[in-house]
Amino acid sequence: MDLTVAATTFALIFPVELPDKTFIASLVLATRYRPALVWIGVSLAFFVQCVVAVAAGGLLSLLPSAVVAAVAGLLFLVGSVVLWRGAAGADADEQATEEEFRARAGAEVHGVRVVATSFGVLFLAEWGDLSQLLTAGLAARYEDPVSVFTGSWLALVVVAGLAVGLGRTLLRFVRLATIRRVGAVVCLLLALVAAYDVVRSLT
Numbered sequence: 001m002d003l004t005v006a007a008t009t010f011a012l013i014f015p016v017e018l019p020d021k022t023f024i025a026s027l028v029l030a031t032r033y034r035p036a037l038v039w040i041g042v043s044l045a046f047f048v049q050c051v052v053a054v055a056a057g058g059l060l061s062l063l064p065s066a067v068v069a070a071v072a073g074l075l076f077l078v079g080s081v082v083l084w085r086g087a088a089g090a091d092a093d094e095q096a097t098e099e100e101f102r103a104r105a106g107a108e109v110h111g112v113r114v115v116a117t118s119f120g121v122l123f124l125a126e127w128g129d130l131s132q133l134l135t136a137g138l139a140a141r142y143e144d145p146v147s148v149f150t151g152s153w154l155a156l157v158v159v160a161g162l163a164v165g166l167g168r169t170l171l172r173f174v175r176l177a178t179i180r181r182v183g184a185v186v187c188l189l190l191a192l193v194a195a196y197d198v199v200r201s202l203t
Helices: 003-017 021-032 035-060 065-087 090-105 112-126 130-142 145-173 176-202
Strands: none
Touching (some): 003 145, 021 112, 035 112, 130 145
């Protein structure tokens, strides 16, 4: 495993996922059930999602290098646009997302059922999510599935841990709109790097 690739992936996925509905969903679930069990269920959902994303990225990496760079760049560019456009309504989105996940949480459950409920809620919420697309793009770009998986999964697990443990407190000091704009800039930089790779591979 390449620690540099894993750390780079972590640094890129973390700011993208922090303002996402994953954070809000984990927060809401932790207010309803035992936080530790919620965190376990959410982390298991992320594990499966990352495996799928890395597998998709591995398939992309079989294409010619110019095509891989172009697809990865497009994913990063889409991520940048989505995050930037969503920054203005981040606070309103937060309230709507909280209500949505309160409804999804359903009746009071205990023990293993909390893990299963948290897994199910996050698994469905994250399917085709921006972080999953970016993980696939990174896996295709670096051609190192283990390192990308490790960095991406740890970033998601840390975000869930922050939501479960410090969610409300963190939201008092950090605006979601600002985090989304930071994530948008990060994605744009990745898109520019990918564009450079396309040009270099064609010359």
